[in-house]
Amino acid sequence: MGGSLGLALRNVEAEVRVTGWSRNPVTRSKALDMGAVERATDTPEQAVEDAQIIVLAVPVDTILPLLEQMRVSLKPNAIVTDVGSVKSRIVAGGEESIGGRFIGGHPMAGSEDSGIDSASMSLYHSAPWVFTPTAITDSDALDACCQMARMVGAKTYVFAPETHDRIVACYSHLPHILAYGLAQTAWDLAGEGAAISAGSFRDGTRVAGSSPSLWTEILMDNRAATLRALERFDKWSHSMKIALTKGDQKEIEELLVHAHQAHKEWKTTRS
Amino acid sequence: MGGSLGLALRNVEAEVRVTGWSRNPVTRSKALDMGAVERATDTPEQAVEDAQIIVLAVPVDTILPLLEQMRVSLKPNAIVTDVGSVKSRIVAGGEESIGGRFIGGHPMAGSEDSGIDSASMSLYHSAPWVFTPTAITDSDALDACCQMARMVGAKTYVFAPETHDRIVACYSHLPHILAYGLAQTAWDLAGEGAAISAGSFRDGTRVAGSSPSLWTEILMDNRAATLRALERFDKWSHSMKIALTKGDQKEIEELLVHAHQAHKEWKTTRS
Numbered sequence: 031m032g033g034s035l036g037l038a039l040r041n042v043e044a045e046v047r048v049t050g051w052s053r054n055p056v057t058r059s060k061a062l063d064m065g066a067v068e069r070a071t072d073t074p075e076q077a078v079e080d081a082q083i084i085v086l087a088v089p090v091d092t093i094l095p096l097l098e099q100m101r102v103s104l105k106p107n108a109i110v111t112d113v114g115s116v117k118s119r120i121v122a123g124g125e126e127s128i129g130g131r132f133i134g135g136h137p138m139a140g141s142e143d144s145g146i147d148s149a150s151m152s153l154y155h156s157a158p159w160v161f162t163p164t165a166i167t168d169s170d171a172l173d174a175c176c177q178m179a180r181m182v183g184a185k186t187y188v189f190a191p192e193t194h195d196r197i198v199a200c201y202s203h204l205p206h207i208l209a210y211g212l213a214q215t216a217w218d219l220a221g222e223g224a225a226i227s228a229g230s231f232r233d234g235t236r237v238a239g240s241s242p243s244l245w246t247e248i249l250m251d252n253r254a255a256t257l258r259a260l261e262r263f264d265k266w267s268h269s270m271k272i273a274l275t276k277g278d279q280k281e282i283e284e285l286l287v288h289a290h291q292a293h294k295e296w297k298t299t300r301s
Numbered sequence: 302m303g304g305s306l307g308l309a310l311r312n313v314e315a316e317v318r319v320t321g322w323s324r325n326p327v328t329r330s331k332a333l334d335m336g337a338v339e340r341a342t343d344t345p346e347q348a349v350e351d352a353q354i355i356v357l358a359v360p361v362d363t364i365l366p367l368l369e370q371m372r373v374s375l376k377p378n379a380i381v382t383d384v385g386s387v388k389s390r391i392v393a394g395g396e397e398s399i400g401g402r403f404i405g406g407h408p409m410a411g412s413e414d415s416g417i418d419s420a421s422m423s424l425y426h427s428a429p430w431v432f433t434p435t436a437i438t439d440s441d442a443l444d445a446c447c448q449m450a451r452m453v454g455a456k457t458y459v460f461a462p463e464t465h466d467r468i469v470a471c472y473s474h475l476p477h478i479l480a481y482g483l484a485q486t487a488w489d490l491a492g493e494g495a496a497i498s499a500g501s502f503r504d505g506t507r508v509a510g511s512s513p514s515l516w517t518e519i520l521m522d523n524r525a526a527t528l529r530a531l532e533r534f535d536k537w538s539h540s541m542k543i544a545l546t547k548g549d550q551k552e553i554e555e556l557l558v559h560a561h562q563a564h565k566e567w568k569t570t571r572s
Contacts, residue, residue, distance in 0.1 A: 230472075290484075
C-alpha cells in the first residue's frame with residue numbers, strides 16, 4: 031500500500047516529496063530503486079521529522095505502537111493517517127495519542143498480493159478511500175488527507191468509524207471468510223476435480239490467496255461486526271439448506287430472486 | 302452456450318456446417334445474422350434430420366423433453382450431447398432414450414450473462430469441457446464429442462456422472478450459493494456502504510448476477526451433492542464463528558492458514 035502510494039504521488043505531482051521507512055532494509059532499498067520514495071530513512075523518527083502528512087501503511091496491529099514510537103518526532107502540525115482495514119479501535123487510540131490530527135483512513139484498494147514487489151502506480155485509481163472523522167477531528171487535517179487521496183485518483187468517502195466497521199464487515203471481511211471457507215471445503219470434498227473448476231470458484235476464492243496472518247489481525251480487530259455479518263449470512267444459508275433438503279423449488283427460487291435483486295441494487299448504487 | 306459454440310466451430314473449421322434451432326424466433330434470426338449458424342430451422346426435428354452431432358444447449362429441465370421430441374427424427378448414428386451443469390439424472394434419461402450415443406457433457410465456460418446477445422467466439426477457449434461416459438457409452442461417440450470440444454479450444458476431461466456432480470457441487474454450485482447469500486447479507490446489513498465495497502465483494506458476488514430461474518433448476522437437480530458441500534462449508538464457518546466469539550487468535554489463524562494452503566494446492570493442481 032505504501033509503495034504504491036509513493037509511486038502514484040511522485041508520478042502525479044513533481045513537487046510532492048516522499049520519504050519512506052520500512053522495518054525491512056531490503057524494502058527500503060527496493061522502494062528507492064523503483065522510485066516509490068525520494069529518500070528512505072533508517073528509523074521511523076527520521077522519516078517523520080519534516081513530514082506534513084504521515085501515512086502509516088503497516089499491519090493493523092502495528093499502527094498504534096508505531097505512532098507511539100514516532101510521536102515525539104512529529105512536527106507540531108503534522109497530520110497522521112493510516113490505511114488499516116478496521117477503524118474504531120485505531121481511531122480511538124490515534125486520537126488518544128495525538129488528538130484531532132489523527133485521521134483514520136482506509137483505501138479500499140489492493141490485491142491478494144502484498145509487499146513492495148506488488149507496488150503499482152495505478153493501485154488507487156478509481157478506488158474508494160474512506161476517512162473516518164469523529165467529533166474531535168481537525169477539519170483541515172481531514173481536508174488535507176482527502177486531497178492527497180484524490181491526487182492519486184481515489185474517490186473519497188467519509189463515515190463514522192463504527193459505521194465504517196459495519197460496512198467493511200459486510201463488503202470485505204465476510205467475503206474473505208467465505209473465500210477461505212470455500213477453498214477449504216472444495217479441496218477437502220473434491221480435490222481431484224480442481225482442474226475443472228470454473229470462473230465462479232476462481233473468483234469466489236481469489237482472496238483466499240491473501241495473507242492469513244494479516245487477515246487474522248483484521249478479523250480479530252473487527253470481531254463483533256464480522257460475527258454479526260457471518261451470523262446473518264448463516265441465517266440465509268440455513269434457509270437455503272432447508273429448501274434444498276425439502277426440494278422446495280419455489281423457496282429456492284425466492285431466495286435466489288431476492289439475492290439477485292439485492293446484487294442489482296448494489297450494482298446500481300455503486301455505479 | 303449454443304451461439305458461442307456455433308460461432309467458434311464455424312470460425313475454426315470452414316467445413317463444419319452448423320444448423321440451429323431455438324424456441325425463440327428472434328434468437329434464430331439473430332444467430333443467423335451474427336453467423337453463429339448457417340441455417341436456422343423452425344422446429345427441432347428439422348434441425349437434427351441430417352446432423353451427425355446434436356448439442357442440446359438448453360436449460361437442464363428442458364434437455365430430456367427436447368431429446369424425446371426429436372428422437373424419431375435422428376439419423377441412425379447421430380450422437381447427442383448436452384451442456385447441462387448437472388449430469389447424473391440427465392445421463393440416465395438420455396441413455397434410456399437413445400442408449401450409448403447419448404454423451405453427457407458439461408463445458409465449464411460461460412458468464413453471468415446468457416442468451417444469444419452474449420455469444421462469443423472465444424468462450425470455450427482454454428475452458429474445461431467434461432464428458433461423463435458410463436458403462437454403456439459408445440466410445441466412438443465419446444471421441445467425436447471430445448474432438449468437437451477440442452476444435453473450439455476446450456480442454457476435455459472425463460468423469461463418471463456422479464463424480465462430476467460432486468465436483469461441480471464444490472467448484473460451481475457452492476460458489477453460486479455463497480455469492481447469492483453474500484449479496485443478500487451485505488445489502489440487508491449495510492446497503493448504505495455499497496459504494497465503498499472493494500474487489501473481494503465484487504468478485505465474491507459476481508455470479509449472483511446469474512439467472513435465478515436457471516440456478517434454481519441446477520440446484521434442484523444437484524440437491525444432494527450441493528447440500529453435502531454446503532453442510533461441509535457450514536462446519537468450517539461454525540469453527541470460525543466460535544473462534545471469533547472467543548477472540549481465539551490462534552484458532553482463527555489456523556483456519557485461515559489451512560484454507561490458504563488448500564487454495565495454493567488448488568492453484569497448483571489447476572495450472
